[in-house]
Amino acid sequence: MKMLIGMICTLMTLNLYAHTENQEKTKLNFFPTELGFAEQVPTGFLKVVGGNLSGFPKSGVEKQKVLDSYSIIEAVINSNEFKERVINFKSSDGKRSYSSNRGMSNEQVYEYLMQGKELVGGESNQGEMNFDVRRYFRSWSKVIGYTNPGKTNTINVNGRFYSRYSISQISSNLVHEWIHLNGFLHDSANDHDSVPYAIGYIAEELAEKYLSQGHLD
Numbered sequence: 001m002k003m004l005i006g007m008i009c010t011l012m013t014l015n016l017y018a019h020t021e022n023q024e025k026t027k028l029n030f031f032p033t034e035l036g037f038a039e040q041v042p043t044g045f046l047k048v049v050g051g052n053l054s055g056f057p058k059s060g061v062e063k064q065k066v067l068d069s070y071s072i073i074e075a076v077i078n079s080n081e082f083k084e085r086v087i088n089f090k091s092s093d094g095k096r097s098y099s100s101n102r103g104m105s106n107e108q109v110y111e112y113l114m115q116g117k118e119l120v121g122g123e124s125n126q127g128e129m130n131f132d133v134r135r136y137f138r139s140w141s142k143v144i145g146y147t148n149p150g151k152t153n154t155i156n157v158n159g160r161f162y163s164r165y166s167i168s169q170i171s172s173n174l175v176h177e178w179i180h181l182n183g184f185l186h187d188s189a190n191d192h193d194s195v196p197y198a199i200g201y202i203a204e205e206l207a208e209k210y211l212s213q214g215h216l217d
């Protein structure tokens with residue numbers, strides 16, 4: 001019986017923190033930069049320190065895409081545009097706030113994330129995004145990736161998606177999952193206004209912009 005409850009909890013846990021594929025592209029909305037909300041907040045800096053990579057195919061193509069995404073993520077999250085968007089984010093009900101935000105304002109969410117304080121070991125390596133990536137393959141699963149926040153800093157990613165994902169999509173997923181490692185969760189995959197989903201979408205758009213124009217403001 002204990003084992004059964006354990007298994008159900010595990011399934012629920014995986015489900016709760018799983019990032020599943022959304023069919024429709026979510027439209028992001030922001031309050032105007034001119035309102036000056038972001039000006040009150042110092043711009044942070046995070047170094048992306050990818051750890052162990054495991055489970056990737058021998059060809060190395062998919063692993064290389066993950067490695068290539070690190071410098072893209074670093075350029076994105078340290079940009080002023082990222083700060084502006086995170087702080088000026090407008091939810092679907094028109095408020096300047098995220099859902100599943102642990103009671104934090106947009107400014108506090110930005111400042112919290114830019115500390116680089118993962119639940120596991122984050123205290124001792126602040127200023128860094130620390131995570132390991134473990135690749136698995138489930139052809140029938142809609143789960144792109146999942147984590148166990150507070151237990152490990154491993155981001156589990158499904159090769160079904162990673163094998164065909166662009167670097168922007170991989171960057172977006174890694175940012176989403178890393179935000180989980182900082183303790184921000186979400187309800188279902190429809191919780192588009194949650195911190196992991198919304199900021200994951202912001203990261204994807206800015207990664208595409210960075211890759212197409214070579215810089216961000």
Ligand SMILES: [Zn+2]
Pocket residue numbers: 016017018019020176177180186196
């Ligand atoms: Zn998630």
